[in-house]
Amino acid sequence: MLTRERKALLLDRLAAEGRLVATALAHELNVSEDTIRRDLRELAAEGRLTRVHGGALAASPTHRPLAERGALQTEAKVRLGRRAAELVRPGQIVILDGGTTHLALVQALPRDLRATIVTHSPTVAAALEPFERVDVLLIGGTLLKLSMVALGATTAEAFGRIAADLLFLGVTGVHPEAGLTTGHPEEAALKACLIRSAAETVVLATPDKIATTSPFQIAPLEAVTTLVTLDDRPAWLPDGVDCLAA
Amino acid sequence: MLTRERKALLLDRLAAEGRLVATALAHELNVSEDTIRRDLRELAAEGRLTRVHGGALAASPTHRPLAERGALQTEAKVRLGRRAAELVRPGQIVILDGGTTHLALVQALPRDLRATIVTHSPTVAAALEPFERVDVLLIGGTLLKLSMVALGATTAEAFGRIAADLLFLGVTGVHPEAGLTTGHPEEAALKACLIRSAAETVVLATPDKIATTSPFQIAPLEAVTTLVTLDDRPAWLPDGVDCLAA
DNA sequence: CACGATATTGCACGATCATGCATGATGTGG
DNA sequence: CCACATCATGCATGATCGTGCAATATCGTG
Numbered sequence: 001m002l003t004r005e006r007k008a009l010l011l012d013r014l015a016a017e018g019r020l021v022a023t024a025l026a027h028e029l030n031v032s033e034d035t036i037r038r039d040l041r042e043l044a045a046e047g048r049l050t051r052v053h054g055g056a057l058a059a060s061p062t063h064r065p066l067a068e069r070g071a072l073q074t075e076a077k078v079r080l081g082r083r084a085a086e087l088v089r090p091g092q093i094v095i096l097d098g099g100t101t102h103l104a105l106v107q108a109l110p111r112d113l114r115a116t117i118v119t120h121s122p123t124v125a126a127a128l129e130p131f132e133r134v135d136v137l138l139i140g141g142t143l144l145k146l147s148m149v150a151l152g153a154t155t156a157e158a159f160g161r162i163a164a165d166l167l168f169l170g171v172t173g174v175h176p177e178a179g180l181t182t183g184h185p186e187e188a189a190l191k192a193c194l195i196r197s198a199a200e201t202v203v204l205a206t207p208d209k210i211a212t213t214s215p216f217q218i219a220p221l222e223a224v225t226t227l228v229t230l231d232d233r234p235a236w237l238p239d240g241v242d243c244l245a246a
Numbered sequence: 247m248l249t250r251e252r253k254a255l256l257l258d259r260l261a262a263e264g265r266l267v268a269t270a271l272a273h274e275l276n277v278s279e280d281t282i283r284r285d286l287r288e289l290a291a292e293g294r295l296t297r298v299h300g301g302a303l304a305a306s307p308t309h310r311p312l313a314e315r316g317a318l319q320t321e322a323k324v325r326l327g328r329r330a331a332e333l334v335r336p337g338q339i340v341i342l343d344g345g346t347t348h349l350a351l352v353q354a355l356p357r358d359l360r361a362t363i364v365t366h367s368p369t370v371a372a373a374l375e376p377f378e379r380v381d382v383l384l385i386g387g388t389l390l391k392l393s394m395v396a397l398g399a400t401t402a403e404a405f406g407r408i409a410a411d412l413l414f415l416g417v418t419g420v421h422p423e424a425g426l427t428t429g430h431p432e433e434a435a436l437k438a439c440l441i442r443s444a445a446e447t448v449v450l451a452t453p454d455k456i457a458t459t460s461p462f463q464i465a466p467l468e469a470v471t472t473l474v475t476l477d478d479r480p481a482w483l484p485d486g487v488d489c490l491a492a
Numbered sequence: 493c494a495c496g497a498t499a500t501t502g503c504a505c506g507a508t509c510a511t512g513c514a515t516g517a518t519g520t521g522g
Numbered sequence: 523c524c525a526c527a528t529c530a531t532g533c534a535t536g537a538t539c540g541t542g543c544a545a546t547a548t549c550g551t552g
Contacts, residue, residue: 003500019251022538032502037539052250053509053538122371122384129369129394138368138396140386140404148375150384154404158386249510268528278512283529299519299528 001029007039014049014058021055045110047130076230080204081105083246084168084228087202090114092165095194096124098149099170101204103127109134118162120150120190137162144187151186156193167198171218174205174227176236178213179220188216200225207231247275253285260295260304267301293429322476326450327351329492330414330474333448336360338411341440342370344395345416347450349373355380364408366396366436383408390433397432402439413444417464420451420473422482424459425466434462446471453477 006029014020022040026033044051050059081104088094091114096102098121106127113134119125120139128136139158141150147170169191173181180203182188195201195218203224210229226242227233233243252275260266268286272279290297295305327350334340337360342348344367352373359380365371366385374382385404387396393416415437419427426449428434441447441464449470456475472488473479479489 019248021248033538034503034540035501038501041540052248054248057248057250057254120384120386122368123375125368125389126372126394128389129391132391136389136391138366138384138386138389140366140384140396140401143371143374143382143384145375145378145382148372150386155386158400279528280513281511284511287530 001031003039006031007043010036010039010043010056011048014056019055019057020049023054025055045112047111074206076206077101077104078108079230079246080206080228082108083244084202084204085109087226088113088115088166092116093118093162095119095159095162095164095167095198097121097168097170097191097194098124098147101206102168102170105168105204118159118164120155120159121148122150123148144184146184147187149187149190151190156190159190159193159197162197164198165200167194167201169194169201169203169218169224171203171205171214172209173213174203174210174221175213176211176221176234178217180218180223181214182216182218183214185216188218191218195219195223202226202228204228210234211236249285252277253289256282256285256289256302257294260302265301265303266295269300271301320452322452323347323350324354325476325492326452326474328354329490330448330450331355333472334359334361334412338362339364339408341365341405341408341410341413341444343367343414343416343437343440344370344393347452348414348416351414351450364405364410366401366405367394368396369394390430392430393433395433395436397436402436405436405439405443408443410444411446413440413447415440415447415449415464415470417449417451417460418455419459420449420456420467421459422457422467422480424463426464426469427460428462428464429460431462434464437464441465441469448472448474450474456480 010020010025020040022033022036026036040049040051040056043049044056047059049056077100080101084105085108088109093116096117096119102124106124109131111131113131116135116137117128118137118139120141125136125138128134139150139155141152141155144151171180172183175181182191201224205227207230211234221238222240224241226244227237228244228246230246232245237243256266256271266286268279268282272282286295286297286302289295290302293305295302323346326347330351331354334355339362342363342365348370352370355377357377359377362381362383363374364383364385366387368389371382371384374380385396385401387398387401390397417426418429421427428437447470451473453476457480467484468486470487472490473483474490474492476492478491483489
């Protein structure tokens with residue numbers, strides 16, 4: 001039996017019976033208990049069920065709407081998010097910028113991740129609700145409706161007091177000469193603050209953003225530590241910048 | 247039977263019958279009384295029930311995770327939200343506390359409302375996205391997963407700098423003697439800050455919160471300007487407090 | 493086809509959890 | 523005050539868990 005097939009069967013069974021018992025399933029499916037435990041652990045990390053001692057129970061239903069909203073994500077963003085989620089190490093302090101791409105990133109994080117996430121996006125913060133072991137630091141400010149992030153002097157000041165390990169930065173343009181750009185002047189200024197507050201800067205760029213520019217510059221390309229894309233590394237990317245293909 | 251499953255069953259039974267008898271449950275579930283006692287002890291430690299000699303009684307309601315109660319976006323909350331939304335006048339500065347009831351309030355606001363809304367709940371902030379003419383001031387802080395609101399010194403300080411016209415306050419208990427109460431000490435302290443930051447305080451109370459208490463007091467009943475309920479005005483409500491039936 | 497990379501599985505190990513029992517303490521009702 | 527039920531605690535036992543490791547299968551690529 002295929003692994004994915006077995007996992008699907010586990011979820012079906014869970015939906016039907018409301019609970020799963022590891023030992024019974026191992027015997028029934030003729031695999032070791034280790035394998036079943038592994039399956040359950042992985043499904044739990046995806047938030048599809050709740051792991052308990054001896055088996056698993058159905059996940060609390062409130063966390064479903066998140067999964068549904070995830071359906072509106074484009075394939076590209078989901079892939080970028082998954083790849084980027086692998087960059088987060090346990091215990092790190094991570095700044096998450098706003099935007100649907102980073103929402104996809106959140107959805108790709110393992111449910112049992114232990115980390116501190118700093119964000120000025122209420123949408124991202126709300127999506128972090130199911131992650132019990134993640135400490136969330138919400139940065140306030142005046143909300144910009146267009147991109148749903150907090151802006152303003154207090155926001156910048158708050159980020160100035162933070163030294164994070166990792167920053168996931170949202171941009172609307174990545175260009176050989178213009179560097180990182182976005183469509184709103186205050187947002188650009190704040191994003192520059194974010195870069196200063198983190199040791200490493202990761203930019204997730206869907207193909208439509210590569211080699212394009214928006215009116216307001218955030219920083220030169222050299223400010224980026226890692227660029228995550230779907231395609232191959234652009235030739236014009238500076239040597240100091242890593243490039244990961246999702 | 248799985249341990250967690252058994253605990254869930256105990257809570258269900260408690261909700262249905264209002265009390266639990268240890269010996270009877272031990273016999274019924276085919277486990278020793280020690281096990282049942284252990285379960286009850288642990289559930290009591292989590293605040294999900296009140297331990298008494300011989301069994302357990304229902305605990306004061308809902309200082310449970312948002313996830314568990316949020317699932318039921320009940321008719322009651324929608325009605326309360328609709329009634330409360332009528333209290334908001336154009337141009338006002340309004341503080342919105344967290345909680346599903348206030349989420350219902352947001353849904354009931356007119357889409358063309360022009361106002362400033364201040365909130366420390368990312369969930370509420372996210373729900374305000376479609377309101378183009380509403381300015382949203384997001385207050386940051388450390389996010390409490392249980393109720394999904396920002397807490398901490400910076401949060402309180404930020405509210406201290408605000409003078410709002412109207413506050414919609416979330417509580418888990420409205421009681422003639424204990425006053426307004428909630429299930430988390432820091433939350434209670436912050437809610438007291440909110441009251442000081444607003445000229446008028448409105449409390450939306452579903453029937454399960456009326457005449458009940460939670461462990462931590464926010465303020466006496468006199469701090470309330472208007473109480474919005476589903477039923478008639480409670481007799482014990484101080485004279486200075488208005489009461490609206492939704 | 494050959495080769496390395498990756499995924500999957502089972503096993504071993506020490507750690508943790510759940511359970512029932514014994515014991516002495518505490519509460520309850522007469 | 524006594525008899526009895528209930529309780530908390532410590533302990534032993536077996537089940538379950540997570541991790542690291544090795545064997546095998548599968549995949550991708552040249």
